[in-house]
Amino acid sequence: MTDPAKTLCPYCGVGCGLEVLPPAQLNKPTHRDAAGTPLWQTRGDRAHPSSQGMVCVKGATVAESLDRDRLKYPMWRESLAAPFERVSWDVALDAIVERIQTVGETLGPDGLCVYGSGQFQTEDYYVAQKLVKGCLGTNNFDANSRLCMSSAVAGYIHSFGSDGPPCCYADLEATDCAFLIGTNTAECHPIVFNRLRKYHKRHDHVKLIVVDPRRTDTAKAADLHLAIRPGTDITLLNGIGHLLLRWGALDPEFIDGCTQGFAAYTEVLRHYEPERVAERCGITLADLETAARTWAKSKAVLSLWSMGLNQSSEGTAKVRTLINLHLMTGNVGRAGAGPFSLTGQPNAMGGREAGGLSHILPGYRLVKTADHRHQVEQFWGLPAGQISPTPGLAVGDMMLALEQHRVGLLWIAATNPAVSLPDLNRTKAALAQSPFTIYQDAYYPTETADFAHLLLPAAQWGEKTGTMTNSERVVTLCPAFRAPPGEARADWEIFAEVGRRLGFAHQFNFVTSAEVHREFAQLTQGQPCDMTGISHDRLAALGPIQWPCPDPETPATAATRHDKRLYTQGIFNTADGRARFAALHEKGLAEPPNDQYPFVLTTGRLYGHWHTQTRTGRIEKIQKMHPQPFLEINPRDAQQLQVQGGEWVEVRSPRGHVRLPLLVTQNIRRGTLFVPMHWGSLWADDAECNALTHPVVCPISGQPELKACAVQVIPLAKVDLAPATAIEALPEVTESSILSAVPSS
Numbered sequence: 001m002t003d004p005a006k007t008l009c010p011y012c013g014v015g016c017g018l019e020v021l022p023p024a025q026l027n028k029p030t031h032r033d034a035a036g037t038p039l040w041q042t043r044g045d046r047a048h049p050s051s052q053g054m055v056c057v058k059g060a061t062v063a064e065s066l067d068r069d070r071l072k073y074p075m076w077r078e079s080l081a082a083p084f085e086r087v088s089w090d091v092a093l094d095a096i097v098e099r100i101q102t103v104g105e106t107l108g109p110d111g112l113c114v115y116g117s118g119q120f121q122t123e124d125y126y127v128a129q130k131l132v133k134g135c136l137g138t139n140n141f142d143a144n145s146r147l148c149m150s151s152a153v154a155g156y157i158h159s160f161g162s163d164g165p166p167c168c169y170a171d172l173e174a175t176d177c178a179f180l181i182g183t184n185t186a187e188c189h190p191i192v193f194n195r196l197r198k199y200h201k202r203h204d205h206v207k208l209i210v211v212d213p214r215r216t217d218t219a220k221a222a223d224l225h226l227a228i229r230p231g232t233d234i235t236l237l238n239g240i241g242h243l244l245l246r247w248g249a250l251d252p253e254f255i256d257g258c259t260q261g262f263a264a265y266t267e268v269l270r271h272y273e274p275e276r277v278a279e280r281c282g283i284t285l286a287d288l289e290t291a292a293r294t295w296a297k298s299k300a301v302l303s304l305w306s307m308g309l310n311q312s313s314e315g316t317a318k319v320r321t322l323i324n325l326h327l328m329t330g331n332v333g334r335a336g337a338g339p340f341s342l343t344g345q346p347n348a349m350g351g352r353e354a355g356g357l358s359h360i361l362p363g364y365r366l367v368k369t370a371d372h373r374h375q376v377e378q379f380w381g382l383p384a385g386q387i388s389p390t391p392g393l394a395v396g397d398m399m400l401a402l403e404q405h406r407v408g409l410l411w412i413a414a415t416n417p418a419v420s421l422p423d424l425n426r427t428k429a430a431l432a433q434s435p436f437t438i439y440q441d442a443y444y445p446t447e448t449a450d451f452a453h454l455l456l457p458a459a460q461w462g463e464k465t466g467t468m469t470n471s472e473r474v475v476t477l478c479p480a481f482r483a484p485p486g487e488a489r490a491d492w493e494i495f496a497e498v499g500r501r502l503g504f505a506h507q508f509n510f511v512t513s514a515e516v517h518r519e520f521a522q523l524t525q526g527q528p529c530d531m532t533g534i535s536h537d538r539l540a541a542l543g544p545i546q547w548p549c550p551d552p553e554t555p556a557t558a559a560t561r562h563d564k565r566l567y568t569q570g571i572f573n574t575a576d577g578r579a580r581f582a583a584l585h586e587k588g589l590a591e592p593p594n595d596q597y598p599f600v601l602t603t604g605r606l607y608g609h610w611h612t613q614t615r616t617g618r619i620e621k622i623q624k625m626h627p628q629p630f631l632e633i634n635p636r637d638a639q640q641l642q643v644q645g646g647e648w649v650e651v652r653s654p655r656g657h658v659r660l661p662l663l664v665t666q667n668i669r670r671g672t673l674f675v676p677m678h679w680g681s682l683w684a685d686d687a688e689c690n691a692l693t694h695p696v697v698c699p700i701s702g703q704p705e706l707k708a709c710a711v712q713v714i715p716l717a718k719v720d721l722a723p724a725t726a727i728e729a730l731p732e733v734t735e736s737s738i739l740s741a742v743p744s745s
């Protein structure tokens, strides 16, 4: 028997270590698919520090999707109406090069838009940045992380002076209070949740508080569940702050020595009288006080959050308001304490490090900061001024640019926007406007392939070697353990080859991804995410390494410690070293419920499925687990509408509709509905939750409010009698001016 390959699970940002076994080694019927074909197998890697041998159902079954419906060859068509025909890589690459040149001459560099993904490896991200932002001179590279954690990035930058989650998973087993807000950790970060839950169960004094309008599996395990009205997080957090201030439950030494802006913050807190807060949030005063008292009493508070905060038109403000509580109580930079953003995708963190959003550059640098641009230009051997000083388009703005015919080439890779972007009917219309779309994916069909002129087959997980960084800043090497199917190629190789064909032979003379990584790591030198001590070789020899790791000579014992925290000295990455309080009031939902659309619809995930199902929809076990989409509704709302569980309804927003069977459950608060995000047009008819969502974004992070829009519900039997959906004026969508520099005050 050969040794299993050690790698990382390619799904969520927990970043569990996996061991992979080839089909030939296993001869059990359970390891064959329905057709009898032997399957690759995965199991937890006990040596991985983040997951310690644990995996959830997704990691355990991922290998089953490796050979299902793969895109194997470049495919080309003249127009969206024509069928695809197979072409050679040469023809495909020549067509891309010619197109990029034409667009450059006609529309200028900003006529090119590239939309990537937190499912890239860091090497893919890095080569793409060098090509797009460096050689081609446009910052129009954005990623699906814009929909995912850009508010967390903006919150960290504004409060701490730079991005970077300061905590590590060891904090899960060192905290006195885990404050989970806007995260269904049990279903979406299951192994983080397992670690936390075990510790919570064993230690009576440890408290678990969950803030979520739904009684999720996460909430069910909590000591206190605050089922707040959607969008009222800032009021809740300021309400807790108000009580902490009233009780004097502060850390004056930390506030005085390490922060700025406390006075203005307390001025805001004055307005958050507990009675008013409880009423606004739709919770009891007693529960609000219990939450605040737990913060006050706990020596170490660890807050975990994800999309319930980030996916909001005030996402950055929500994140900063949460960080305020940590600053006022000195809960940062210590064991068991800190504001911990859980990243969604397996390498959203690597994307941040490599500069994979339209306003950032590799090594936690910002497009707007002249020094940062010059450092990168110099390092890349490009003339001064080559990197544009203007942040590029965020993905929502790319859609607007398509509508306005300002895009000559759209290049989409490792994401499925024809399911995952908001306001999907309008989005699809915009995608259909693109004069030339390249779609680089591992699977076919997917919904976005319908909008492509050129399909490029991507090697995926296990077919290319690269690195990924998980939520706790641990970098794991993910080696290729099998050959890509057909002619599929690694994303970084495709970007590099296009670069060479455009004449940048010197910039893209990489032969292996280890070389790409070496170059990238050098560019992080002296930056908060310093990884100069990390290389493919060291990762292969030592196993996963947590950053910062600035020294290639770091002895193995130190390099393999995984409990490094940031800001342990109370010195932050702002000019004066002080963290910033934010003095912010709640603004509320961009589209509050109204007479015509009386419900708030929220959207999210289920335990077994991954996003748009390109893999999990092709795995029997998971299909059986979640066979169909549904609408969650509270029993009293169902009663009022005179509908029963299992009955079909039409849900309408001002932008579109879906048709779903009802799941009547106490687990959702009155007035709120929930639809899982996993069913695009390939997997069900009329079930795309993004047909309903609106495109309004947080003005600072550019992240859309995917967690709330106003809808009405009509029993299907009565649909023909109901008035037609009025297409109301959308909340105005203008180009977002995303975060570009740290505020000076």
Ligand SMILES: Nc1nc2c(c(=O)[nH]1)N[C@H]1C(S)=C(S)[C@@H](COP(=O)(O)OP(=O)(O)OC[C@H]3O[C@@H](n4cnc5c(=O)[nH]c(N)nc54)[C@H](O)[C@@H]3O)O[C@H]1N2
Binding pocket: 012, 013, 148, 181, 182, 183, 184, 185, 187, 188, 189, 211, 212, 213, 214, 216, 229, 230, 231, 232, 233, 305, 306, 307, 308, 309, 343, 344, 345, 602, 603, 604, 605, 606, 607, 608, 609, 610, 611, 707
């Ligand atoms: N099983 C599974 N796991 C995944 C993924 C997957 O597709 N499937 N995807 C990964 C990715 S990319 C991501 S980003 C993460 C997402 O992980 P999570 O953020 O945990 O998942 P979601 O279900 O999107 O949303 C979390 C919760 O936010 C709540 N919420 C809605 N509105 C509000 C609000 O106004 N305030 C508060 N406090 N809460 C609110 C919802 O009820 C929901 O339970 O999961 C990752 N893990």
Ligand SMILES: Nc1nc2c(c(=O)[nH]1)N[C@H]1C(S)=C(S)[C@@H](COP(=O)(O)OP(=O)(O)OC[C@H]3O[C@@H](n4cnc5c(=O)[nH]c(N)nc54)[C@H](O)[C@@H]3O)O[C@H]1N2
Binding pocket: 117, 119, 120, 121, 144, 145, 147, 148, 149, 307, 311, 344, 345, 413, 414, 415, 416, 417, 419, 420, 421, 422, 440, 441, 442, 443, 446, 458, 459, 460, 461, 491, 603, 604, 605, 610, 611, 612, 613, 614, 615, 677, 689, 690, 693, 706, 707
């Ligand atoms: N309503 C609503 N919408 C949402 C959300 C929500 O909570 N509610 N969540 C948002 C969030 S947080 C996220 S992260 C997005 C996710 O949305 P998407 O990014 O659209 O979803 P995925 O299904 O993960 O798409 C990833 C694609 O990459 C392909 N792929 C996998 N590996 C590789 C590779 O190595 N190379 C290449 N080229 N392709 C590869 C897969 O086959 C798949 O087609 O959805 C967002 N949309």
Ligand code: SF4
Binding pocket: 009, 010, 011, 012, 013, 014, 015, 016, 051, 054, 055, 056, 057, 058, 059, 060, 188, 189, 190, 191, 192
């Ligand atoms: S918790 Fe996340 S990383 Fe771990 S096995 Fe499950 S999906 Fe994979």
Ligand SMILES: [Mo]
Binding pocket: 147, 148, 149, 344, 345
């Ligand atoms: Mo995400």
